[in-house]
Amino acid sequence: MAPPISANFTKLKTNLRLSIQRLRLLGKKKTELTQKSRTEIGSYIFTGKIDRARIRVEHIIREDYLVEAFEMLEMYCDLLLTRFGMIEQMRTVDEGLVEAISSIIWASHKIEGCPELKVVADLLSKKYGKQFAIAARDNSLGRVNKKLLHRLGVEIPPKVLVEKYLVEISKSMDLAYEPDPTILNANNLNIMDKFLLDLETNDPNPPLIPSIPPNSSPSSTIPDELAVSTSNGNKINPQELDNNILSLNDDVDDIENFLPEVPSSLPELPSQKDFNQQETVKLKTDLDFEELTKRFEALKKSK
Numbered sequence: 001m002a003p004p005i006s007a008n009f010t011k012l013k014t015n016l017r018l019s020i021q022r023l024r025l026l027g028k029k030k031t032e033l034t035q036k037s038r039t040e041i042g043s044y045i046f047t048g049k050i051d052r053a054r055i056r057v058e059h060i061i062r063e064d065y066l067v068e069a070f071e072m073l074e075m076y077c078d079l080l081l082t083r084f085g086m087i088e089q090m091r092t093v094d095e096g097l098v099e100a101i102s103s104i105i106w107a108s109h110k111i112e113g114c115p116e117l118k119v120v121a122d123l124l125s126k127k128y129g130k131q132f133a134i135a136a137r138d139n140s141l142g143r144v145n146k147k148l149l150h151r152l153g154v155e156i157p158p159k160v161l162v163e164k165y166l167v168e169i170s171k172s173m174d175l176a177y178e179p180d181p182t183i184l185n186a187n188n189l190n191i192m193d194k195f196l197l198d199l200e201t202n203d204p205n206p207p208l209i210p211s212i213p214p215n216s217s218p219s220s221t222i223p224d225e226l227a228v229s230t231s232n233g234n235k236i237n238p239q240e241l242d243n244n245i246l247s248l249n250d251d252v253d254d255i256e257n258f259l260p261e262v263p264s265s266l267p268e269l270p271s272q273k274d275f276n277q278q279e280t281v282k283l284k285t286d287l288d289f290e291e292l293t294k295r296f297e298a299l300k301k302s303k
Contacts (some may be wrong), residue, residue, distance in 0.1 A: 012123045016077045018116040023077070026113055027070040042173040045166065057165045061157040062206065069151040073107055074274055076100040091126050092172050102130070102143040110152050159183045217246040 037060050044053035079100050080087065086094050093101060101124050106122035125133035133140050137151070170177035235261045 008123060009084075012087075012120065012127075013081065013084060015119045015123070018080050019077045019114060019120055020074050022114045022116050023070045023074040027067045027074075030063050030067050030070075034060050034067075036168050037063075038172070041166075041169050041173060043085060043171055043200075045173075045175050045177055050166075053166060054162050057169075058157050061161060069107065069148055069299045071149050072145065072151070073104060073111070076104055077120070079115075080104075086220040087127070093132065098143050099145055102136040102139070102141070103145045103148050105133055106144045107137055107148060109137070113119060167209070190230045 037056060041056045042059070044050070044056065063208075079095065083094070083097060086097065104117065105121045107125060108118045111117055113173045136144070160183055163183050166177060167179050169175075
């Protein structure tokens with residue numbers, strides 16, 4: 001839907017940066033106050049005032065929820081700054097920014113001490129129209145972050161969470177505290193029930209592995225593209241070739257029958273020449289020639 005009034009983008013960017021700083025500062029102050037409240041709760045546990053300690057723990061839990069909400073809104077403001085070009089260029093809400101913008105508009109009237117966030121929400125409402133702003137404020141579209149809805153909700157903290165806070169505070173201050181076992185056992189299951197998978201079955205035996213049907217082998221009909229052509233033009237199915245291949249698990253007798261028979265009478269090989277005898281004849285011929293040469297020279301000298 002096209003907005004009737006264009007937003008002031010410079011003012012929007014400035015207030016987004018100021019909102020990040022303000023939310024960070026508020027979260028830091030809340031954390032410091034929570035640390036002081038823990039010391040007060042420790043003194044209640046030490047003096048045995050467990051009921052008063054539980055009431056103070058509920059307050060701490062709400063403050064911790066608020067700090068988490070500050071961090072989430074700070075993250076959303078940072079996301080809008082990162083994708084600010086999309087906000088400037090697009091007239092409608094981008095799908096990747098619907099949750100961030102809806103959460104900021106919804107939470108702007110629930111956060112105290114951060115007027116910059118309200119300015120951001122008003123500018124975004126002008127940018128995307130009154131109808132979108134009303135839907136985000138009422139969360140009629142269900143696009144507000146569910147965790148943020150819980151952190152800024154008005155529900156009373158569960159008893160099991162209060163008990164666990166008391167245990168952790170006692171451990172950090174070396175105080176002796178015995179938690180209520182009925183709260184830890186009963187309420188813990190009720191709270192975590194929706195986050196767990198139901199792994200219980202009525203059958204104590206494990207499920208059986210499905211059996212493989214006897215005809216689960218690949219189909220014998222193989223496309224022509226996979227057929228092997230022979231020299232005479234016929235096509236042979238690859239499955240038939242596999243059946244003709246000898247298995248490694250066959251008996252030794254089958255292997256021997258598969259191999260060709262060796263003939264009993266071997267043909268005679270041609271005789272090889274005696275190379276040593278040829279060398280002896282050659283050497284003897286050389287010696288006779290030298291002896292004749294000497295005799296011929298001796299006859300010349302006698303003449």
